[in-house]
Amino acid sequence: MKVRLERRGATSARLVALSRLFAVVLALPITSVVFLACGTNPAKAIAEIFGNAFGSWFGICETIVKSIPLILCGVGLTVAYKAGIISIGAEGQLLFGAIASTWVAIYSGLAPPLVLPLMFLLGGTAGAAYAVLPGILRAKFGLNEIIVTLMLNYVAQNFLVYLVTGPWKGKGEWGFPQTDKFPDYACLGTIPGTRIPYVTLALALLSVAILHFQLFVTKLGYEMRVLGDNPEAARFAGMRITYLVAVSMAISGFLSGIAGVGEVAGMHQRLKRGISPGYGFTAIIPAWLSNLNPIFVLPASLLMGGLFVGGDAIQISLKLPFGIVNVFNGTILLLLASGEFLARYKLVVEA
Amino acid sequence: MTPEFSFEMLGITKKFPNVLALDNVDFKVKVGEIRALLGENGAGKTTLMKVLCGLYRPDSGKILVRGKEARIRSPKDAIGLGIGMVHQRFALVESMSVLENVVLGTKMDALFPLRRARADVEELAEKFGLKVDLDAKAWQIPASEQQKVEILKAMYRGAKILVLDEPTSMIAPSEYETLFKSLIELSRSGTAIVFITHKLKEAMSICDTITIMRRGKVVANCDPKEVSAKELAEMMIGRDLQTEAPQKSVAAGGQAVLEVEDLFVENDRGMMAVKGVSLSLRRGEILGVAGVSGNGQTELMEAIAGMRRPKGGRVTMDGKELSKLPPWKIRELGLAYVPESKRVAISPGLSVSENAILKSYSKSLSRGFLMMKESVSEYARQLVEKFNVVAPSLEMPAKFLSGGNAQKIVLGRELMSDPKVIVAGNPTSGLDVSSTELGHGLFLQARAKGVGILLISEDVDEILKLSDRIAVMLGGKITKVFDRTPPLDELSLAMTFEQ
Ligand SMILES: Nc1ncnc2c1ncn2[C@@H]1O[C@H](COP(=O)(O)OP(=O)(O)OP(=O)(O)O)[C@@H](O)[C@H]1O
Ligand SMILES: [Mg+2]
Numbered sequence: 001m002k003v004r005l006e007r008r009g010a011t012s013a014r015l016v017a018l019s020r021l022f023a024v025v026l027a028l029p030i031t032s033v034v035f036l037a038c039g040t041n042p043a044k045a046i047a048e049i050f051g052n053a054f055g056s057w058f059g060i061c062e063t064i065v066k067s068i069p070l071i072l073c074g075v076g077l078t079v080a081y082k083a084g085i086i087s088i089g090a091e092g093q094l095l096f097g098a099i100a101s102t103w104v105a106i107y108s109g110l111a112p113p114l115v116l117p118l119m120f121l122l123g124g125t126a127g128a129a130y131a132v133l134p135g136i137l138r139a140k141f142g143l144n145e146i147i148v149t150l151m152l153n154y155v156a157q158n159f160l161v162y163l164v165t166g167p168w169k170g171k172g173e174w175g176f177p178q179t180d181k182f183p184d185y186a187c188l189g190t191i192p193g194t195r196i197p198y199v200t201l202a203l204a205l206l207s208v209a210i211l212h213f214q215l216f217v218t219k220l221g222y223e224m225r226v227l228g229d230n231p232e233a234a235r236f237a238g239m240r241i242t243y244l245v246a247v248s249m250a251i252s253g254f255l256s257g258i259a260g261v262g263e264v265a266g267m268h269q270r271l272k273r274g275i276s277p278g279y280g281f282t283a284i285i286p287a288w289l290s291n292l293n294p295i296f297v298l299p300a301s302l303l304m305g306g307l308f309v310g311g312d313a314i315q316i317s318l319k320l321p322f323g324i325v326n327v328f329n330g331t332i333l334l335l336l337a338s339g340e341f342l343a344r345y346k347l348v349v350e351a
Numbered sequence: 352m353t354p355e356f357s358f359e360m361l362g363i364t365k366k367f368p369n370v371l372a373l374d375n376v377d378f379k380v381k382v383g384e385i386r387a388l389l390g391e392n393g394a395g396k397t398t399l400m401k402v403l404c405g406l407y408r409p410d411s412g413k414i415l416v417r418g419k420e421a422r423i424r425s426p427k428d429a430i431g432l433g434i435g436m437v438h439q440r441f442a443l444v445e446s447m448s449v450l451e452n453v454v455l456g457t458k459m460d461a462l463f464p465l466r467r468a469r470a471d472v473e474e475l476a477e478k479f480g481l482k483v484d485l486d487a488k489a490w491q492i493p494a495s496e497q498q499k500v501e502i503l504k505a506m507y508r509g510a511k512i513l514v515l516d517e518p519t520s521m522i523a524p525s526e527y528e529t530l531f532k533s534l535i536e537l538s539r540s541g542t543a544i545v546f547i548t549h550k551l552k553e554a555m556s557i558c559d560t561i562t563i564m565r566r567g568k569v570v571a572n573c574d575p576k577e578v579s580a581k582e583l584a585e586m587m588i589g590r591d592l593q594t595e596a597p598q599k600s601v602a603a604g605g606q607a608v609l610e611v612e613d614l615f616v617e618n619d620r621g622m623m624a625v626k627g628v629s630l631s632l633r634r635g636e637i638l639g640v641a642g643v644s645g646n647g648q649t650e651l652m653e654a655i656a657g658m659r660r661p662k663g664g665r666v667t668m669d670g671k672e673l674s675k676l677p678p679w680k681i682r683e684l685g686l687a688y689v690p691e692s693k694r695v696a697i698s699p700g701l702s703v704s705e706n707a708i709l710k711s712y713s714k715s716l717s718r719g720f721l722m723m724k725e726s727v728s729e730y731a732r733q734l735v736e737k738f739n740v741v742a743p744s745l746e747m748p749a750k751f752l753s754g755g756n757a758q759k760i761v762l763g764r765e766l767m768s769d770p771k772v773i774v775a776g777n778p779t780s781g782l783d784v785s786s787t788e789l790g791h792g793l794f795l796q797a798r799a800k801g802v803g804i805l806l807i808s809e810d811v812d813e814i815l816k817l818s819d820r821i822a823v824m825l826g827g828k829i830t831k832v833f834d835r836t837p838p839l840d841e842l843s844l845a846m847t848f849e850q
Binding site for chain 1: 690713
């Protein structure tokens with residue numbers, strides 16, 4: 001018997017969808033091995049994860065809470081990826097959004113009704129600026145955006161730590177490395193009976209709709225798609241490459257920044273370490289799972305959000321480390337990459 | 352006993368979405384035969400050969416190689432059976448040496464792998480007249496040499512069957528001779544050669560048999576000695592050829608619209624490729640630039656179109672200096688540009704219609720920041736109709752277009768954009784006979800409307816047929832300008848020797 005690879009003539013849309021599904025489904029048995037190694041019954045653990053994430057009203061609400069930043073960052077990344085920019089900097093942009101909005105909330109001294117709107121505006125803008133920087137470096141000087149965006153994540157993380165342990169350290173916080181609690185008018189309201197901040201939920205859904213429209217119906221979206229598909233063709237057609245790269249990154253960074261505002265103003269009500277359990281990194285998965293289509297970022301983010309919730313739950317109920325969720329995420333990412341491969345090639349078994 | 356046929360493809364059918372690319376095709380080639388494969392753009396020539404080379408699996412039919420049924424499931428199988436293909440786009444690793452490219456992926460000695468290989472490759476090159484500098488890097492050598500390397504590559508892998516997809520569209524006519532000599536040498540040693548081309552003359556001159564395809568079917572196999580070019584063309588299109596050669600009106604002799612003054616341009620390797628070129632193109636004039644490829648024509652064209660910054664000199668259109676403007680501004684001022692390489696002008700993952708509008712999307716096809724869906728498809732339909740583009744669907748990714756049909760989009764887009772000046776590099780390469788005629792007709796129409804056309808082509812016949820004046824480019828300089836059409840041999844001479 002011989003097993004070999006064979007190239008497919010054409011890759012159909014169905015095949016791509018199947019390969020995405022396959023990535024998610026196949027991640028379960030693979031992660032099971034890790035559960036076994038931890039001495040836990042995998043079936044029980046998986047049931048626990050999904051039961052907690054999707055099995056109750058409370059679980060679903062929590063899943064939505066965690067999905068919101070994933071949707072915002074994921075849709076933004078979709079735009080960047082469509083334009084051919086491999087950004088992995090959503091995490092840093094999210095943190096910068098959080099930092100900028102914290103300044104507005106605590107230090108700007110603005111009239112209370114202006115504070116929240118300005119937090120979103122400045123938070124988004126900070127995220128955008130932080131994303132445009134690597135965009136320009138790549139378009140103008142050919143710097144590799146993967147490396148630059150990755151590095152900027154750590155710069156943002158360390159800057160945040162510096163702020164909350166140094167100049168912005170709260171006075172009433174018993175020495176914890178965090179800012180003071182935001183005044184009430186700088187906090188987001190939630191849907192009654194849940195922890196879901198309705199403003200960011202609405203913004204997340206809106207961003208999906210707007211960016212789907214933006215990518216597939218507007219002139220700018222068309223230009224971005226050409227740029228991502230064949231940069232030489234974009235240049236040939238006389239498109240303004242630097243401008244397009246900057247705008248794509250600005251959109252991506254703005255949405256990540258908004259996600260950061262949502263986390264400080266909606267969830268933690270202060271700036272501290274760990275406001276994001278890596279939303280900006282995890283959002284790379286829904287972006288690819290969606291096959292770079294904003295609409296599909298929605299279900300993919302819900303899945304990932306669910307994993308966060310389930311991961312929290314098994315820490316308590318099964319005494320398992322949260323790291324298991326990262327194993328799951330990593331597995332999906334690897335499978336996505338291999339699914340990409342199998343959509344192009346097929347395995348043939350011959351006698 | 353040696354089998355009569357090198358390979359036999361029997362009853363091959365291949366369907367793609369919306370199109371039956373191959374319809375029960377029989378194609379048999381004898382040992383040591385040179386076979387021409389002709390047909391209109393989109394007839395299925397490339398697809399048929401990709402089936403032979405294991406790149407596509409046929410839906411039905413079988414393939415016999417040297418009399419035995421063969422299972423060709425992948426290019427590796429095909430190579431194992433001695434089938435080698437030289438694609439229209441060469442696939443050399445640019446940063447590697449020629450020798451490394453030739454032996455890449457074959458079994459090599461673990462130590463000093465290139466030592467033995469070098470001797471073998473040298474012997475092979477000697478035998479078939481495919482001499483190339485084995486130590487040059489692939490990017491340093493011109494297209495014609497790259498092609499030799501591709502052939503060497505196939506032969507080194509023991510090819511007994513060699514497929515060449517439009518081998519002459521990338522090289523200059525003056526280089527055909529050496530290519531043909533090598534092919535004849537190869538066929539003498541028993542290699543079966545399939546030669547896809549749109550140039551009837553060359554098909555008739557070196558091939559033993561001509562096979563004609565039309566819409567996925569083989570419609571005729573004929574002996575080149577018994578048919579005329581006109582008959583061939585008619586078999587290809589399936590009806591009488593209208594021999595209404597496009598009428599060329601008297602040159603308008605308008606005022607200059609594009610001026611190139613003392614232009615210096617570097618190539619990708621940082622060497623000066625254009626060394627002080629001055630040209631003046633008048634309204635309603637076709638100025639042909641003739642030259643063997645690699646004499647700076649590409650760089651000249653790119654500099655005029657704003658794709659490459661000149662190192663010195665200036666380009667002005669209607670008195671406005673172009674050389675400092677970004678490409679989009681230059682397009683906006685009315686300079687249309689047909690690049691030599693399709694790769695830079697087609698976005699393969701986007702649909703045919705989205706490619707059709709690449710040139711005009713920001714003018715008439717969008718309102719504010721929105722694309723007008725209706726006008727976009729209308730525009731694409733018009734272009735496809737006007738230029739006779741064969742596309743199974745306008746919504747299919749452009750990468751599935753046949754080579755010639757993609758070129759029709761590239762050319763058609765520019766002609767439809769209502770320009771002041773057209774800079775065109777090999778605009779009809781890869782086009783079939785009737786589409787070439789159509790293209791030429793449209794160039795003459797544009798000229799009659801007062802458009803200035805700078806035609807840079809390696810096809811001397813095309814230059815002679817269309818140009819009002821001809822400039823010869825050699826070694827990065829304009830070495831001669833003919834004010835009226837010179838005889839062919841005089842032009843060829845000027846292209847090879849500085850006078
Ligand atoms: N992978 C593919 N998917 C879908 N359609 C395809 C694919 N490859 C080719 N086609 C279609 O099959 C038909 C035949 O294409 P093919 O490339 O064989 O033409 P050709 O004879 O080589 O033409 P040309 O002279 O223009 O190179 C065309 O209509 C083309 O659009
Ligand atoms: Mg072809």
